[in-house]
Amino acid sequence: MPLKKKFTGAAARLFAKICEHYITAAEDECNDAPEEVPLFSYLSPQQRLSLVKDVMIGALCENEPMFPDTIQHNAAYLGLIHVLHIQIEVEIDLEGDYSVGDDFIDEGERQARLLSSNGAKSNKASSSDPMLNFQTKLNLIEDRAEKNKKKIEELGDDVGEFKPAAKDICMDDAITYMGKMEDLCISGPLSQRQRDNIRPLEEDEEYAYSWRLLCDAALQEDNGISLPFPLSQVNFDFRCSSSYKWVQALNILLISKRFDIPDPKESALVYCGEINHNTYADPDKFPLIREINRHVDVLRKVYEKKWEADRRSYDQRCIYAVASHGIFYGFAQRDWLEAFLQKCSEQNIDITRDSNYQKRLQIFRDTVEEFPEGLNIPWNTFENCVDGALERWQPSKFESNAYNPSQRHCSGPEYKRENLNISMPCYNTENLQACSLCKVVLYCSKECQKRHWKEHKLVCKQLAATRKDKDQVVNMAKNN
Structure with a gap:
């Protein structure tokens, strides 16, 4: 084991x-x-x-x-x-x-x-040259990663x-x-x-x-x-x-x-x-x-x-019952929690101080089925946001990063955001198009591309040349 x-x-x-x-x-x-x-x-x-x-x-x-x-x-x-x-x-x-x-x-x-x-x-x-060099490498690695992602999906088990x-x-x-x-x-x-x-x-x-x-x-x-x-x-x-x-x-x-x-x-x-x-x-x-x-x-x-949708908080209740040293809960868990705490009191267990993990597990097992009300609601959910909370807990609808390694974004430089007195990079992830010369760096609009050109033109040709050298990009990824 x-x-x-x-x-x-x-x-x-x-x-x-x-x-x-x-x-x-x-x-x-x-x-x-x-x-x-x-x-x-x-x-x-x-x-x-x-x-x-x-x-x-x-x-x-x-x-x-x-x-x-x-x-x-x-x-x-x-x-x-x-x-x-x-x-x-x-x-x-x-x-x-x-x-x-x-x-x-x-x-x-x-x-x-x-x-x-x-x-x-x-x-x-x-x-800024070292950072520029780092960003250049990062752009090349991201571009190669995006292409390889599609290649892996096409190859399947042939990888x-x-x-x-x-x-x-x-x-x-x-x-x-x-x-x-x-x-x-x-x-x-x-x-x-x-x-x-x-x-x-x-x-x-x-x-x-x-x-x-x-x-x-x-x-x-x-x-x-x-x-x-x-x-x-x-x-x-x-x-x-x-x-x-x-x-x-x-x-x-x-x-x-x-x-x-x-x-x-x-x-x-x-x-x-x-x-x-x-x-x-x-x-x-x-x-x-x-x-x-x-x-x-x-x-x-x-x-x-x-998976049972009507038992969303079952595991959370169990973890709380065995491990918690504090008293906290969402609106749907009150009835069960009060019964659990009452049982603990009867057995001289103060959950804020005592561990007694095995005894607390048994009290959970004795009480949880008696209070099915609220089991379908996640532990900390507020009463006025139940629907949204339930939607997020559907396992079939959960999307992990397992199939989305890219997370690429617009390379537009910092600019003043409307209604905000601060400058922030664009980082838009929609409607992205690559620079027509290097075909690596992405932009969400002509405006972002123009504002970035003063910086990008210093490395554009380098990116275009290095993009075709797969071995060089792979070595960058291994050493990054």
Whole structure:
């Protein structure tokens, strides 16, 4: 089984928080479909919620079997870890918006921010040629990707058989693992005195650090025999604003130490990474793209047959019942939630404090069928927008990026928008036509093309010449 052991303690609280977060994330379509795991993100929100429910039960409830060892469940587990990565990055980006005390940022972090800020200013003031060169390459890659997309659809199964790259996975993973641990543990861990001297957090600070506090607690509990170091030896705490450190430490904690997919082909598909323009521009990736699309087709068709429209919020209710430490709901869930909370109270379970994942799962099972009213309404739906909310939850109507890698847009430059006192690039995606000379750069109107000509004429001939050299474009995509 890919998940080696169930979550307990702080790691369980962290994983429960990820699952709880997903109740709303999938409904709001906000950071719910990490591009790094297409076998998860290309599925409909309703199907993803069903997988998250299964993974949650298997990972948290002690008397339940591990979640099913299928490619979609393994992808869902990995997708949830990437959702955590996104939340950490969002939290770091928004840190300044919550008046977090500057005394929480140590001198090393302060210097890193200063260097980053100075670097950004320096880049902005530098010549535009590097950016122009980057945009030129990007236009060529996008153009080649669009042509290859059509070619893949025409070839079908003739693109070739997908075979994972042959390599010494164990040795490769060991070297990577050791390197990451060295990055995380150099100079040793923070002393207990440093941790004890942290002043109490204010309310806005607890909110601003909420994800990192949970992650830090889980890392600090990893203090057993673990070579080269247990993760309690990392040289940072919840104040750290380095997303690199957080991602590396959490990947070791939640993936390297707990999760393994022994089948090389399945592992390659689950860990394949984002399917983007660079992927489509490279003919060597055709079998991978075809295999991902084929799996998505099968998974969605199988799920569509068993999906019940009148049980839209069933999986959300289950995730909430097992994992939530807060009380929130849409208008249609009130009756069930009150009954669920009453049952919890009778068994001395305070969901805002207690975990008791197995007991809470059983209370959910005992109550959910007694309150079918509202099951057809997604969890957070407001009463005055039911119809629109229901429309979005039809799996057959969901369109993922699996078949739309292009996302190309008008290259018109910035201009003042009507009724807005700001300048914004055009980025129109309709009525696009290519420049008649280079046949690469797209415009939505003659006006945009004229306004862009002063910049575009510098690279137009280069684009026209390079467009015909497929090998050169492929190399750009591989190195981009």
